[in-house]
Amino acid sequence: MQHRNSSLGRPSGTDGSDYSYRMVVDSRYQLVAKGKKRLSLLFIIEALVLLIGVVFAFLPGREQHIPNTAVFSSVIVSVVLVIIADIGRRRSRSGLLRFYAIASSIATLQLIVSLAMWHSLPKAIWDFGFSETRRFDATGFTGLQAGLLLYLLTFSLFKIWTIKAVLSLIFNMSPPKKSS
Structure with a gap:
């Protein structure tokens, strides 16, 4: 058979009956390509969202003259983990992706707790939710804390x-289990 040329139509030497013998890409590989x-x-968006976290780390918190090292270290670790996960995504290394899933969850938890404590978010939520007044009064809940709360929930x-x-x-990268 000759090589297929799109302008000529069907290649010479075939009548189209060999269609059933052609290779078909398994749906699992198509799912892997879409997932990658x-x-x-998602990794690009995550890096941008982490930059917003750095902005919140620079904003003054409880002690205005001391930098928030826990947030900075968490952001640095998260950026390194995104790079590791991207390498795992490109090279189809499920071990690197598993490491990212576990370590990134821990770093995210540290980032959320550290930012919340730095800006006294739990105290503001507690005071806002359990005040004696019945009308909507947000005097103890600043715009920074509202923005931080929105950021943390979104993140x-x-x-x-x-x-x-x-x-x-x-799951899609791992080979299917063979039944015995």
Whole structure:
């Protein structure tokens, strides 16, 4: 058979009856390709969201003259983990993706707790929710704390979504179990 040329139509030497013998890509490999593409976008968005976390780390908290080293270290670890996960995504290394899923969850938890404590978020939520007044009074709940709360909730949900995508990719990358 000759090589296929799109302008000539069907290659010479075949009548089309060999269609059933052609290779078909398994749906699992198609899911892996889609998962890798989705993860590349999620990793870029995660890096941008981590930059917003750095902005919150620079804003003054309880002690204005001391930098928030816990947030900075958490962000640095998270960025390194995103780089490791991207390498794992590109090279189809499920071990690196598993490491990212576990370590990134711990770093995210540290980032969330550290930022919340730095800006006295639990105290503000407690005071806001359990005050004696019945009308809407947000005097103890500043705009910074409201923005931080929104950021932390959004980042938590985004991280859960990313971890779910990573686990889905790992599941699709692993070979199917053979029944005995």
